[in-house]
Amino acid sequence: MRTLTTTEELAEFCRRARNEAYVTIDTEFLRERTYYSKLCLIQMALPGEDDSDAVLVDVIAGDISLEPLFELFRDTGVVKVFHAARQDLEIFFVEGGVIPDPLFDTQVAAMVCGFGEQAGYETLVRKIAKTSLDKTSRFTDWSRRPLTDAQKTYALADVTHLRVIYEKLAAELQRTGRTAWVQEELGTLTDPETYIMRPEDAWKRIKTRSGAPRFLAVVRELARFREAHAQAEDMPRNRILKDDALLELASTRPKTMSDLSKSRLLLREARKGAIAEGILQAVETGVTCPPEDLPQTGKERDRGPVDQGLADLLRVLLKAKAEKEAVAQKLIATSADLDDIASGRRDLRALSGWRHEVFGRDALRLCAGEIALSSNGKSVEIVELSPA
Template identity: 70%
Template sequence: MITLTETAALAEFCARAGEAPYVTVDTEFLRERTYYSKLCLIQLAFPGDGETDAVLVDPLVGGLDLAPLYELFRDPGVVKVFHAARQDLEIFAIEGDTIPAPLFDTQIAAMVCGFGEQVGYETLVRKIAKGQVDKSSRFTDWSRRPLSDAQKRYALADVTHLRVVYEHLAAELERSGRTPWVEEELDVLRDPATYRVEPREAWRRLKTRNPSPRSLAIARELAAFREEYAQVNNVPRTRVFKDDALLELVGSKPKDLDELGKSRLLLREARKGDIAEGILKAVAVGQAAPREDLPAPPKQKARDQINGALADLLRVLLKAKAEKAGVAQKLIASASDLDDIASGTRDGAWAHGWRGEVFGTDALRLCEGKIALACKGQDVRIVPLG
């Protein structure tokens, strides 16, 4: 098991990988005590069965420059293969200002190829590579050195088996003509905006109890302050204050330290110093926000706006279409999408591209009364009307 700790050795490996059609990539990181992920290990492999075709890269070694790796990531002739790539890509986008391309995500590909929703790496290794992954090192501290042999074996298995999984899925997509389907799904992962958290938009993740514009303005300012503080100090946002404490502050609207100190949910550290000052300022700014700057309350679908019978039919249609296509239902449309359609929405991601071909077109025809559904045995059939 080779661990690269010098820039020259990494450059030599990346040069050889640059001659291969693809390279598999994975990372090990920690994020429990920081806002940004702490990169602890990088695993790389390209086609072959030799010991030098799969390596570990130790980014915690002083003096190691990852520039050769980022150059490989930008090489248009080498496909960069990940499984469930979102968090790995976030690390490289933030630390190296680079999003690997061309890109392939085996989790997305597996969902398109009929392996179910959110299929795990171990499942694909077992079903496709006929191998096993030792999970005993999964939750170890990857920042501690030296790494054990068990940790190294576990880490390397994440990219060596991935070669077999990738080749199988890529061939299946080519055979079925669904490679463009996966490319559509990868657009979000390729977009740099996916990995940027805008503090002024952070409030949208909150489950607010009071949707009044003024309360939302206070929530917006508190969430923005929390996000900015967490980013600057590289601490988890929950270490600043948690969502329940934020919502309590929206309701209590403290004007000074004395009122702030009466909070039941605020951490002790947040009742003084920079955090306390930031909270009081955010509340004041939210209360003073001009009317034209107040956030609009999110639109809520009333239950009586949803055609329940139509929603049930859409679920039956989605299940039948997903099974026939061999694609995970969740990848086509969510339960919320179905409720939207049943309440009158006639556009969404489900209506375009491959989703439209598989489900969206017939979903709209069902809404318009142009088709009906019929069952024969276990089969659900579409019956044209009119």
């Protein structure tokens, strides 16, 4: 197996790749001790049936610039194939400010092709490539050098098997006319906003049981401080303040260092110094936030009362439609989406695009009383209702 350690070697491989229809790509990285992922290895493979056109790019051992790879990412004549691409794309966006175009994500394609929700790479290797993976190197430290032969073999398998998976999924999408479905789903992955982590928006990722505006204001300020500090120091969020401790502080609202010392969940490092001072300042900012600047959750702002009976019928309809079309249910609509529809909301992804054709049109007809659902013992059928 070939390992590239210089910019010239990478540039030569990327020149070859630009003459191919696609290239498969994966990465190995570490993120346990940093905010930003530490890229350790890049794997790539060109179309073929063996390892001769597959390489490892060692970004640690060699003196290498990734600009040739970024140029390949910008070449719209070559499809860049990943599996579960989000973290890989975040790394490349942070490193080079670039997102591969065009992009193909085999996990997204697999959901559209009936392989279930978030089908893992190992599952697709077994079901499509008809082989198995050696998982012994999965949790090794990819930053240590030299890499072992077992690590290299494991890493290379992440892109060599991906070739046949891509080819078969792409063919199936073409056969079923669902290629555009996958492209629609990739909109989030190819949007730069997906990878820009703004401290002022960090609170929206925290699950809270209370929607009280003042409580949320403190959560917002604590999350803002944590995110900004994590970015500045390049350290994991949870090394500063775990979510459960953040929510505890938003409830108890400490005012002094002495108050902080009473927290059950606060890490030792957060009880003193810059982190402790940042926490106290964030709490004070949230507590004194003007009423007009208090946050609200989307649920409180947009959702009215949920017709639970209608929501249950929508769940039955979704299950029937997903089974008929062989598409993962959660890819079409989430449980929250169904509750939103049953509450009267209509500005939802589940009611637009390809989802409208598969599910949304009949979901709206069900809400309007134009159809009913009937069971014949084996499946659910739609029954047209005559106008009153």
